[in-house]
Amino acid sequence: xxxxxxxxxxxALIAVAGRVDHQxxxxxxxALAAVMVPPGDSPCAVVLDFSAVEYISSVGLRVLMIAARQxxxxxxxxxxAALQPVVAExxxxxxxxxxxxxxxxxxxxxxxxxxxxxLAWQAADPPPGNPTAP
Amino acid sequence: MKRVRFWGxxxxxxxxxxxxxxxxxxxxxxxxxxxxxxxxxxEVERYVDGLAFPAAGTYGGHTSCVEIDTGGPxxxxxxxxxxxxxxxxxxxxxxxxxxxxxFHIFMSHLHWDHIMxxxxxxxxxxxxxxxxxxxxHRELESALRRQQEKPSFPVDFSIFGATMEFxxxxxxxPLEVAGVTVTTMLQRHSGDSYGYRFESQGRAVVYSTxxxxxxxxxxxxxxxxxxxxxxxxxxxxxxxxxxxxISVKADWGHSSNVVGVELCQLAxxxxxxxxxxxxxxxxxxxESVLAETRRLEEITRRDAPLRIxxxxxxxxxxx
Numbered sequence: 056x057x058x059x060x061x062x063x064x065x066x067a068l069i070a071v072a073g074r075v076d077h078q079x080x081x082x083x084x085x086a087l088a089a090v091m092v093p094p095g096d097s098p099c100a101v102v103l104d105f106s107a108v109e110y111i112s113s114v115g116l117r118v119l120m121i122a123a124r125q126x127x128x129x130x131x132x133x134x135x136a137a138l139q140p141v142v143a144e145x146x147x148x149x150x151x152x153x154x155x156x157x158x159x160x161x162x163x164x165x166x167x168x169x170x171x172x173x174l175a176w177q178a179a180d181p182p183p184g185n186p187t188a189p
Numbered sequence: 190m191k192r193v194r195f196w197g198x199x200x201x202x203x204x205x206x207x208x209x210x211x212x213x214x215x216x217x218x219x220x221x222x223x224x225x226x227x228x229x230x231x232e233v234e235r236y237v238d239g240l241a242f243p244a245a246g247t248y249g250g251h252t253s254c255v256e257i258d259t260g261g262p263x264x265x266x267x268x269x270x271x272x273x274x275x276x277x278x279x280x281x282x283x284x285x286x287x288x289x290x291x292f293h294i295f296m297s298h299l300h301w302d303h304i305m306x307x308x309x310x311x312x313x314x315x316x317x318x319x320x321x322x323x324x325x326h327r328e329l330e331s332a333l334r335r336q337q338e339k340p341s342f343p344v345d346f347s348i349f350g351a352t353m354e355f356x357x358x359x360x361x362x363p364l365e366v367a368g369v370t371v372t373t374m375l376q377r378h379s380g381d382s383y384g385y386r387f388e389s390q391g392r393a394v395v396y397s398t399x400x401x402x403x404x405x406x407x408x409x410x411x412x413x414x415x416x417x418x419x420x421x422x423x424x425x426x427x428x429x430x431x432x433x434x435i436s437v438k439a440d441w442g443h444s445s446n447v448v449g450v451e452l453c454q455l456a457x458x459x460x461x462x463x464x465x466x467x468x469x470x471x472x473x474x475x476e477s478v479l480a481e482t483r484r485l486e487e488i489t490r491r492d493a494p495l496r497i498x499x500x501x502x503x504x505x506x507x508x
Contacts (some may be wrong), residue, residue, distance in 0.1 A: 077451075078411065110489065113447050116406045117435050141488050147432035148481045149447045 058086045063179075065099040066165065066172035072107035075115030078111075081117065082127050087122040091129070100168035104161050106137035116151050123155055132156070136164035190392045191260040192507045193462075195275075195420055196279075197251030197272020200428045200443070200465035202304050206247045208470070217244045229388055232498065242501075243472035250502035251275065251463060252302040255424060257387055257394055262365045263291045267297035267385060267396045267424075269333075272502060275470075281311055284472050289317030291419040294426075296324035297398055308344060318351035323366075323414050323478025325373055325383045330355045358383070372436070374416050376400035378442035386416055392508045393419060395458075398426040398465045401442045402452070404435065405446040410452070419455035421508050424500065425449040427463040427478070444481040454486075455493050460496040461486075475499055 056073035067090040075083055091097050096145075101122065123133040134156040138146060146152040158164035165173040197203075199285040218240055227233045232274050254272025257265040266273070284290055292312055297303055313317050322329065334346040346353075358364060360383060364399055365373045370388040375381060377400060384397035395417055403409055417423050418497060446463055453461045467473050479499040485493050498506065 077407070113431055113445075113451055114404045116431060120432070120435055144484065144488060145447075149484045151432050151447070154432045154436060 056082060056093070058082060060086060060090060061179075062098070063165070063173075063175040064169060064171035066169045066175075067098040067101045068104060068161075068172070068176070069101065070104040070107070074109055075111040075118075077112055077114050080112065080114040080118050084118045084121075088119065091122075091145070092123060092134060097126075097129050097131060100162070100172065101126055101131065101133050102164045102168055102172075103133075103135045104164075105135050105142060106139070106161070108139060108142050111142055111145055116145075116149055119151070119155060132168055134158055134164050134168060136161045190257060190385065190394060190508050192258045192505050193253075193424070194258055194392055195272075195500045195504045196256060196276040197254035197268075197270040197306070197504060198464055198466060198502055198504075199249065199250055199252055199468055200426070201252070202468045203252055203302075204250065204468050206249070207216040209385055214244055214247075217413070223273055236352070241476070243476045246501065247386060247472050247497065248466055248470075248475045248501040253297070253398055254306060255396060255464075255500075257369075258451075259367065259369055261367055263293060264292045265366075265369065265387070266292060268303045268304050268398075269294060269306045269310065271306045271309075274309040274311075275502075277309070277311040277313075281315070282505065288401050289315070289319065289456060291319045292321065292366075293321045294320065294384050295371065296322060296326070296329060296379060297376075297384070297396070299324075299328060300380070300399070301325055301336075302334060303399070304336055308342055313349045313351045313353065316350035319354065320349075320351050321354045321356055321499070323356045323371070324362055325358045325375070327380065329357070332387045332508055354429045356476045372416075374412070377403065382442070384416060386420070392421050395420045395422065395423045399442055400426050400444055401434070401440070402444050402448050404448070408453075414455045417458050420453075420456065420458040420460075422460045422462055422506055423449070423453050423456075423458045424462045424464045426451075426465045427482070428465050428467050439453075446478055447485065448487050450482060450489065450497075452496065454489065456492070457492065458495065459493075460498065460506065463497070466499070495496075 056079040059070045080131045126133040136158040206379045251272035252270030253268040255267040337346045358373045360373045373385045374384045380400040385393045426444045427446040429444040431447040434445045483497045
């Protein structure tokens with residue numbers, strides 16, 4: 056699993072690639088914790104770009120649930136964007152599509168989370184090959 | 190071991206099919222027939238057998254009670270939920286006119302829905318029968334006696350004519366019972382619960398209900414994977430959705446279909462049977478969970494296929 060974190064204005068954009076399973080979920084947990092501490096510097100929003108995630112297990116979904124809960128307690132938002140069809144099915148079967156904010160693509164996720172982050176994302180050079188970039 | 194037979198499959202509380210529910214099923218069946226004529230009773234039966242399960246059947250029903258048919262003369266049972274009543278009647282009918290019977294009953298825990306069938310368990314009233322109740326809770330005997338004390342129940346435990354014996358099991362210590370190796374394991378549930386693994390003649394059945402799985406604890410997962418390893422059937426508490434089980438219903442002591450699939454896949458089990466159904470779910474809701482679980486297995490499969498069933502009162506799984 057690969058994780059890349061970018062700061063876009065007041066938003067942390069975390070792009071994840073590969074399988075989020077029993078072996079790798081702790082890495083994602085660390086990446087999420089890193090953008091939430093120290094408390095004073097926490098972002099207003101965290102957006103996960105899941106366009107390159109092939110699979111997520113229950114342990115990975117639990118990591119998302121905890122992050123969403125922690126961010127909510129800090130009055131920050133948390134959303135997941137651009138699920139692949141298989142991952143979207145896992146979200147639906149586990150009912151995570153009902154407890155997490157899920158957007159069809161990254162542009163919409165950023166637009167909903169923070170206009171400043173969307174502008175920063177549009178201004179930046181998108182990573183090569185990212186199908187959800189402008 | 191020959192088969193697993195389900196007498197009670199509902200979680201927490203018995204659920205009866207209502208008159209409105211029967212009416213709904215009749216309307217659906219008649220609509221599906223669409224003016225069709227049947228030349229014989231056999232043709233009617235073939236038509237009914239071809240209907241979807243929620244239209245022609247019901248998941249029911251009684252609370253937890255599962256029979257392991259070992260093929261031997263002695264009965265093996267998991268839990269004494271309200272399903273113990275029809276099981277007891279069936280067991281007596283199957284051996285009518287024969288010698289007294291021996292019943293081995295393995296208790297997951299002592300919550301109400303898992304013990305409420307004992308006062309109605311006919312074989313316990315028959316002198317000469319021998320009922321052996323196994324469990325790992327220190328309060329095993331006192332809890333079963335207490336539920337029949339006044340004012341909760343009019344007939345005291347002492348009325349039973351059968352020999353009633355209690356056997357304490359130490360988790361992790363295999364015990365030979367009538368040719369079957371029985372191993373118990375501590376599970377996470379309010380007041381603790383215990384899972385059972387039954388092994389005989391190259392077959393293995395796991396009964397794991399009322400068991401919550403803390404997903405962050407790798408050693409917990411490994412322990413269950415080993416307990417489920419290569420099982421022919423895993424009877425699994427799938428009461429909640431994964432999202433509910435780790436949010437609003439965290440620490441309620443139950444699990445989900447998603448975790449059942451993952452553990453069985455990791456363990457190389459052959460058949461996952463969803464069990465302890467949420468009492469607020471109707472037949473269609475349970476059927477949807479079953480279809481989704483089968484789809485999850487399909488899209489996450491990496492090795493041999495895992496068969497998925499949803500338990501219902503009356504289901505038999507051949508081993």
